[in-house]
Amino acid sequence: MPVKRHRQAPTQADVARRAGVSQATVSAVVNGRAAANRIPAETERLVKDAVRELGYAANPAARSLRGKGNRLLGVHTFEAVFPISSRDFYHEFLIGVEEQAVAEGYDLVLFTSTEGPNGQRRLYQADGSNRLKVADGSVLLGVAHDHSDLARLGRDGYPFVHIGRREVPGAEIPYVGADYAAGTRDAVAGLVALGHRRVGYLGIPHRVESLVDREAGYRAACAAAGIPALPVLMDGTELTPEWFDLAVGTGITAFVTEDEGLAGRLVEFAAGRAMGIPDDLSVITLRDTANGPYPGTPWSCLGIPRNEIGRAAVRLLISMLQAPPETRLGPATARAGGDPGGEATSVPQADPGGSDVDIVSQVLLPCTPPGAGTIAAPPRGNA
Amino acid sequence: MPVKRHRQAPTQADVARRAGVSQATVSAVVNGRAAANRIPAETERLVKDAVRELGYAANPAARSLRGKGNRLLGVHTFEAVFPISSRDFYHEFLIGVEEQAVAEGYDLVLFTSTEGPNGQRRLYQADGSNRLKVADGSVLLGVAHDHSDLARLGRDGYPFVHIGRREVPGAEIPYVGADYAAGTRDAVAGLVALGHRRVGYLGIPHRVESLVDREAGYRAACAAAGIPALPVLMDGTELTPEWFDLAVGTGITAFVTEDEGLAGRLVEFAAGRAMGIPDDLSVITLRDTANGPYPGTPWSCLGIPRNEIGRAAVRLLISMLQAPPETRLGPATARAGGDPGGEATSVPQADPGGSDVDIVSQVLLPCTPPGAGTIAAPPRGNA
DNA sequence: ATGAGTTGCTGATACGAAACAGCTAGGGGA
DNA sequence: TCCCCTAGCTGTTTCGTATCAGCAACTCAT
Numbered sequence: 150m151p152v153k154r155h156r157q158a159p160t161q162a163d164v165a166r167r168a169g170v171s172q173a174t175v176s177a178v179v180n181g182r183a184a185a186n187r188i189p190a191e192t193e194r195l196v197k198d199a200v201r202e203l204g205y206a207a208n209p210a211a212r213s214l215r216g217k218g219n220r221l222l223g224v225h226t227f228e229a230v231f232p233i234s235s236r237d238f239y240h241e242f243l244i245g246v247e248e249q250a251v252a253e254g255y256d257l258v259l260f261t262s263t264e265g266p267n268g269q270r271r272l273y274q275a276d277g278s279n280r281l282k283v284a285d286g287s288v289l290l291g292v293a294h295d296h297s298d299l300a301r302l303g304r305d306g307y308p309f310v311h312i313g314r315r316e317v318p319g320a321e322i323p324y325v326g327a328d329y330a331a332g333t334r335d336a337v338a339g340l341v342a343l344g345h346r347r348v349g350y351l352g353i354p355h356r357v358e359s360l361v362d363r364e365a366g367y368r369a370a371c372a373a374a375g376i377p378a379l380p381v382l383m384d385g386t387e388l389t390p391e392w393f394d395l396a397v398g399t400g401i402t403a404f405v406t407e408d409e410g411l412a413g414r415l416v417e418f419a420a421g422r423a424m425g426i427p428d429d430l431s432v433i434t435l436r437d438t439a440n441g442p443y444p445g446t447p448w449s450c451l452g453i454p455r456n457e458i459g460r461a462a463v464r465l466l467i468s469m470l471q472a473p474p475e476t477r478l479g480p481a482t483a484r485a486g487g488d489p490g491g492e493a494t495s496v497p498q499a500d501p502g503g504s505d506v507d508i509v510s511q512v513l514l515p516c517t518p519p520g521a522g523t524i525a526a527p528p529r530g531n532a
Numbered sequence: 533m534p535v536k537r538h539r540q541a542p543t544q545a546d547v548a549r550r551a552g553v554s555q556a557t558v559s560a561v562v563n564g565r566a567a568a569n570r571i572p573a574e575t576e577r578l579v580k581d582a583v584r585e586l587g588y589a590a591n592p593a594a595r596s597l598r599g600k601g602n603r604l605l606g607v608h609t610f611e612a613v614f615p616i617s618s619r620d621f622y623h624e625f626l627i628g629v630e631e632q633a634v635a636e637g638y639d640l641v642l643f644t645s646t647e648g649p650n651g652q653r654r655l656y657q658a659d660g661s662n663r664l665k666v667a668d669g670s671v672l673l674g675v676a677h678d679h680s681d682l683a684r685l686g687r688d689g690y691p692f693v694h695i696g697r698r699e700v701p702g703a704e705i706p707y708v709g710a711d712y713a714a715g716t717r718d719a720v721a722g723l724v725a726l727g728h729r730r731v732g733y734l735g736i737p738h739r740v741e742s743l744v745d746r747e748a749g750y751r752a753a754c755a756a757a758g759i760p761a762l763p764v765l766m767d768g769t770e771l772t773p774e775w776f777d778l779a780v781g782t783g784i785t786a787f788v789t790e791d792e793g794l795a796g797r798l799v800e801f802a803a804g805r806a807m808g809i810p811d812d813l814s815v816i817t818l819r820d821t822a823n824g825p826y827p828g829t830p831w832s833c834l835g836i837p838r839n840e841i842g843r844a845a846v847r848l849l850i851s852m853l854q855a856p857p858e859t860r861l862g863p864a865t866a867r868a869g870g871d872p873g874g875e876a877t878s879v880p881q882a883d884p885g886g887s888d889v890d891i892v893s894q895v896l897l898p899c900t901p902p903g904a905g906t907i908a909a910p911p912r913g914n915a
Numbered sequence: 916a917t918g919a920g921t922t923g924c925t926g927a928t929a930c931g932a933a934a935c936a937g938c939t940a941g942g943g944g945a
Numbered sequence: 946t947c948c949c950c951t952a953g954c955t956g957t958t959t960c961g962t963a964t965c966a967g968c969a970a971c972t973c974a975t
Binding site: 171172177186187192211213214215216 | 955
């Protein structure tokens with residue numbers, strides 16, 4: 150019984166044998182360097198026929214070992230991807246990522262193997278190995294609880310883009326995020342324009358960058374309007390009806406909140422006090438959500454351009470891949486839409502002309518302003 | 533100005549130099565073969581320290597080039613993944629795939645680059661190259677409109693598992709699917725047990741395997757019960773009120789339909805005739821769905837164990853990868869739950885003892901039986 | 916003292932593709 | 946005739962890792 154050493158994927162050497170040329174010639178032909186290597190059309194045809202007949206496909210491992218990319222973009226989320234995608238905050242980002250990957254002809258690697266026994270996903274394994282390196286570069290999603298991993302990734306020279314602004318001391322993290330500061334600032338300015346003079350701010354205790362930015366935007370708007378900044382960070386248990394009464398008693402006519410949970414509590418308390426939303430109290434949620442306080446009424450919430458952020462992240466990543474390594478970590482920063490009405494999105498891209506120009510590696514895209522749902526002019530007597 | 537050839541990721545050679553050992557020793561240590569290679573604990577510590585200090589991380593490309601797989605499983609869908617995932621028929625499969633991949637420590641490659649200008653995704657590019665080969669093996673989702681690609685994939689010896697039964701002449705396609713035949717048979721048998729004697733079958737014209745199976749199950753149930761099989765395949769436009777009146781006039785008291793669109797038309801017609809569902813007419817949908825005919829009433833529908841199918845597909849694929857290539861395409865077939873009540877899932881797996889046993893490469897998992905929503909005993913006079 | 920066996924490594928090689936240096940055959944000019 | 950040039954390739958090395966054969970040094974039994 151013959152032991153058939155069957156079905157090994159054909160290599161360039163196999164193709165070369167069949168076409169009667171050398172492996173180097175095959176390499177030249179399949180990489181489109183035929184003209185540059187002075188391969189005549191006849192030989193090229195010979196090789197291409199052999200490729201077709203054998204079903205040759207380049208081994209990506211070998212290519213990437215040799216320093217060529219393998220057109221693989223990694224997607225690392227710090228939580229599971231598919232299980233939560235429909236309800237997930239990150240799902241829409243992934244849509245953008247996939248769309249842009251399709252457009253650019255890259256495939257996506259979903260890093261799931263990085264999940265430890267505790268369910269947390271880390272960039273570096275316990276043994277120090279880093280799975281991300283199978284991909285040419287990666288998009289990082291979610292909040293890394295270990296910033297040192299991010300810094301290390303940068304030091305290793307691995308190309309990556311973080312979704313959401315991230316600040317790591319001593320490292321220049323490339324990111325694409327939403328401009329929460331400007332968005333919040335404009336939203337609060339909108340309240341002021343309606344006549345509100347005391348606008349409360351409800352935050353959650355966990356001060357990640359995206360929340361710090363919102364708070365900063367709030368403070369900026371208050372300063373610009375000459376009204377007091379009244380930020381309160383609470384962990385939910387402290388948000389009592391008594392506190393609410395006190396706050397409203399001081400003349401607060403509007404709240405901005407960092408999530409819809411806090412906003413929901415406000416609605417609850419207002420109902421208990423026979424106050425109507427938005428007629429007696431305006432509420433803006435700084436994180437967009439599908440639901441509203443009551444059926445038919447959506448929250449007035451800051452819109453996060455998730456899809457566009459996902460796409461921009463992939464564009465930025467690819468431009469980093471195409472740029473020479475030295476220019477990869479340029480500190481240039483773009484803040485698109487920082488001025489009200491400025492809708493032009495500063496798209497990160499390698500400079501088409503000179504190749505020694507830094508890539509804009511930190512991008513903030515403008516949020517869409519809150520809709521009318523839970524915003525109104527303050528009640529008379531408070532205006 | 534010094535040209536710093538900076539930030540190259542450290543290699544085993546670097547580690548070896550620092551630890552004062554050879555590269556081979558480093559390889560042994562980092563791969564846990566220290567004991568097998570008689571490396572003393574002292575040397576092992578030396579190496580591990582160097583690994584830590586340099587931040588060495590194995591290069592996955594080199595590793596997989598050397599014959600180890602790269603622990604990458606491909607996921608090829610014949611449509612886009614993320615954009616449709618929340619509402620998508622395939623989404624739940626992907627959840628299962630991801631969960632099992634996490635459990636087995638594999639990463640997932642989402643093939644998006646295979647999308648042609650027409651939006652269709654093909655396995656082989658025009659030039660004959662096949663991106664799937666980046667991954668050790670792949671899970672295929674959706675209906676390939678070109679069966680020859682599947683056959684070619686099999687001939688190429690590439691390990692893959694199709695989700696959903698697929699039949700290709702001259703090729704033994706490994707798959708994991710739902711046992712629609714048994715599920716439909718049992719569902720119809722259930723109707724018969726309730727007293728129905730004329731059960732109609734509404735199909736769509738496109739006869740893919742999964743629909744053929746349902747129809748076969750229907751015919752089997754009818755034959756077993758000694759009642760006439762009345763399958764009608766229509767393209768939707770033919771489903772008129774007149775036809776419905778005619779069908780009901782012949783004494784049909786129940787319908788099974790291949791999708792909820794057809795079932796919806798039935799409800800519509802029944803309403804026009806002042807017939808109640810399920811009191812005057814029972815309806816079973818052979819494809820599960822979140823919605824029902826009216827609020828509060830879910831369809832009685834065949835439940836597809838999507839999550840489990842996704843998981844089983846990954847398990848099968850991995851068992852194929854671990855088996856020697858010769859046994860990869862074993863024709864063995866498992867039909868789990870073919871007998872009513874048989875809930876044991878025949879899990880495909882490499883034989884733990886002898887390695888020369890074929891893998892069960894074609895698996896059908898049992899559907900969950902339809903619930904009570906739109907099923908009832910036939911009205912008196914028809915029973 | 917000698918051979919056998921063990922311990923603890925090292926050197927060489929292979930994996931598949933890409934890059935580059937260089938070789939040969941033929942033509943053309945001086 | 947000799948030299949140079951060019952077209953059209955080939956040979957060889959390289960990337961980082963895994964594996965295997967094998968070698969030096971030492972121990973132990975004979």
